[in-house]
Amino acid sequence: MTVPLLDVTTVPAYIAGRADLAEVVDATTLTVREVGDGNLNLVFVATDAAGRSVVLKQSLPYVRLVGESWPLSQDRILAEARGYDAAVRHAPDLVPRYHGLDVDRRVLVLEDLSAWSVWRTALDAGVATPGAARDVGRYVADVAFGTSVLGSSSEDVRAAVAASVNPEMCRITEDLVFTEPYVDHPHNSWDAALDADVLALRDAALLDEVAALKYRFLTAAQALVHGDLHTGSVFVAPPGTPGPAAKVFDLEFAFYGPVGFDLGALLGNYLLARARAAVLDAPAHHQAWLAGLAGETWDAFEQRVRDRWASHADTALTDGFLDAWLRQVWQDAVGFGGLKAIRRVVGLAKASDLQTLDGPERAAAARAVLRTARTWVQGRADVAGPADLPDLVLPDVVRPDRAVRHDAPRVGA
Structure with missing residues (x-):
């Protein structure tokens, strides 16, 4: 079922029809702007004359990044609502205030955090963000503990697993992270200077480890x-x-899976930020701070679980x-982190950390990410903790001798 889509002209009437929002904003004095810059959804900010505001998020019936040629069920926002429901129960201070889901219109309403910054944007600008890595580690710990058999009865967890299936979004992750980067696929693209490094992703020993991690993603409903x-x-x-x-926001991929997958996504993105800073010759103290993010997140996660x-x-x-x-979660995180980093270099929906660099620096940073990520994936069993995590393998800046490939979309995530 496809539901009618909102636009800036229809949002005020929609809010006026929501009695639950009457005390949140004044629907008679709203100004609305569309701010969605992601890959999948419509996002609006509605602000009243008193300066009070909310965010409305509506799922599109297709992948926005690609267009209507890639249809996608609007029901995915139901999974996001389940994610927010769980987060509000277990980590309420670490998500935007949640004003609920309109099931019929497939619309979520959330606190407006426009005064805050998207973390990737801050990292791209070379801005240090004290405490952020700690807080996301705590978020993962609290939600994981509360929704698993660590903090809930096995009966409740089994029921939640059954209610939280998210097959369409999980299939997107399965394809983009675990399959497409390791085969010839039209979604893939890279700087031509990386040809040898991309070819190395077809190494049989690496593919064995990718398969093991894919199996864990598919089966470990922790x-x-x-x-x-x-x-x-x-x-x-x-x-x-x-x-x-x-x-934390954007929970539409929420599902019951391995706890290390969320931690790994963070580790892989820290690696992208670290590579960017290295090729831009950022101050040593900033690079050291970036290098410490993995440990800060893991330490906060582990301490919270133990507490x-x-x-x-x-x-x-x-x-x-x-x-x-905890040892298994950490090793999973290292492996998943490597795969998440690789996919941002080779696959669809690339990251601005690298895409906003000039050609030579982009190639050097991407090569460093690919080489480092491979060591994470293949050596994760020997990485006892953050102190043992292989650091960035940074080659000399190499200028591409051929044009950048343009055989697939390139976007910042």
């Missing part, structure tokens, strides 16, 4: 995960803002089990 937790899905607060330094362990739901799960579980 907790309700965000499903696309990159730095473009996090807002960071302006300096001096009380409360958390970061809030909550005293209240874990099943007393048959022992302290030794927790240690083993």
